[in-house]
Amino acid sequence: MTQEQWTAVDRYITDMLVPPDAALDAALDASTTAGLPQINVAPNQGKLLQLLARTRDARRILEIGTLGGYSTIWLGRALPPPPAGHLITLESDPTHAAVARRNIERAGLASLVDVRLGAALETLPRLAAEGTGPFDVIFIDADKENIPAYFEWALELAAPHGLIIVDNVIRDGAVIDDASDDARVQGVRRFNELLRAESRVSATTIQTVGSKGYDGFTIALFTG
Numbered sequence: 516m517t518q519e520q521w522t523a524v525d526r527y528i529t530d531m532l533v534p535p536d537a538a539l540d541a542a543l544d545a546s547t548t549a550g551l552p553q554i555n556v557a558p559n560q561g562k563l564l565q566l567l568a569r570t571r572d573a574r575r576i577l578e579i580g581t582l583g584g585y586s587t588i589w590l591g592r593a594l595p596p597p598p599a600g601h602l603i604t605l606e607s608d609p610t611h612a613a614v615a616r617r618n619i620e621r622a623g624l625a626s627l628v629d630v631r632l633g634a635a636l637e638t639l640p641r642l643a644a645e646g647t648g649p650f651d652v653i654f655i656d657a658d659k660e661n662i663p664a665y666f667e668w669a670l671e672l673a674a675p676h677g678l679i680i681v682d683n684v685i686r687d688g689a690v691i692d693d694a695s696d697d698a699r700v701q702g703v704r705r706f707n708e709l710l711r712a713e714s715r716v717s718a719t720t721i722q723t724v725g726s727k728g729y730d731g732f733t734i735a736l737f738t739g
Contacts, residue, residue: 518728525557525725533558538622539588546583549614555582556656556682557726561589564654564680567734568593571678573651574600577642579635579665580657581606584615584628590654591624602628603647605635605657636661639668649674656682659699662706670715673737681706685722685731706733715739 539558546555556564568576568590576590581604594600602624606612612632619628631638635657642648653669655662662681669679684690689700690707710718710733718735 516724521724521728522726525559529558533562538618539585541621542583542585542588542618545618546585546614549583549610551583551611551614554727555585556589559725560723560727560732561586565589565593567678567680568652571651571676575648575650575674576602577648577650577653577669577672578602578604579639579653579655579669580604581615581630582611582656584618584622584630586654586656587615587619587628587630588622588624590652591619591622591627594627597627600627603631603642603650604628605631605633605638607632607634607657636664636668639665639672643668643671648672649677651677653677653679654682655680658702659683659686660702662702663709666706666709670713670737673739675737675739677737679716679718679733679735679737681733681735683730684720684733685729687729710735 564586573593578587578590581587587604591602594602609632612630616630619625650672651674653673655665673679684703686700686703689695690703716735716737718733720731720733722731
C-alpha cells in the first residue's frame with residue numbers, strides 16, 4: 516500500500532458518499548490562497564465528525580483549533596439553528612481566524628459559530644468562568660504538545676455523555692516510540708496516559724490511512 520493508493524481510495528469514498536459542496540470547496544480554496552497549512556481534515560473525515568455530532572443530537576459544540584474553518588463548517592451543519600445550536604471554535608492565529616470567519620460566513624453559519632481568537636489555554640478558562648458549556652461534542656485538533664491540557668479542560672466542559680474527539684494521535688506510528696524527541700509525539704503519549712487513568716471516560720483510538728497519510732483519532736465518551 517502506498518500514499519498514492521490511500522489518496523485514490525479516499526477520493527473514491529468521497530466521490531461515492533460526500534456530495535460536492537460549494538461552501539466547503541470554497542473554504543479549502545480560500546485557505547490555500549491565504550497560505551494556510553494544508554492540515555484540515557479530509558472530506559470523508561469531516562463528514563464523520565458531522566455524523567458523530569448528529570448521532571449525539573448535539574446542541575453545543577466546542578472546537579479547539581479552527582484553522583480555516585473547514586471542520587467547523589462540517590460540525591456546524593450538524594447543529595440546529597440558533598439559539599438552540601451554538602458552536603465555539605478557538606484559534607490562536609489571527610490570519611487563520613480571519614480566513615475562517617469569511618469561510619463560515621460564506622457557508623451561512625455566522626450566526627451559529629463564535630470564533631474566539633487567542634491561545635486556547637487562555638480562552639478555555641474564560642469559557643469555564645462564563646459558564647458557556649457544557650458541550651455535547653468537543654473536537655480537539657490543535658497543537659499536539661498541549662493535547663493533555665486541552666483534554667483536561669474538555670473534561671471540565673463536557674456534557675454528560677458528551678463526545679471528546681482528538682485528531683492526529685498516531686503520528687505515522689511514532690506514538691509507540693517512548694524515546695521520541697518530537698514534542699508532538701510526547702504530547703499524544705501523555706494524553707494517552709491521562710486517558711488510561713481517567714475513570715470518567717470510555718475511549719478507543721482508531722488508526723487511519725488516506726489522503727492525509729497515516730494517522731488516527733481518539734473518541735472518548737464522557738460518562739461524568
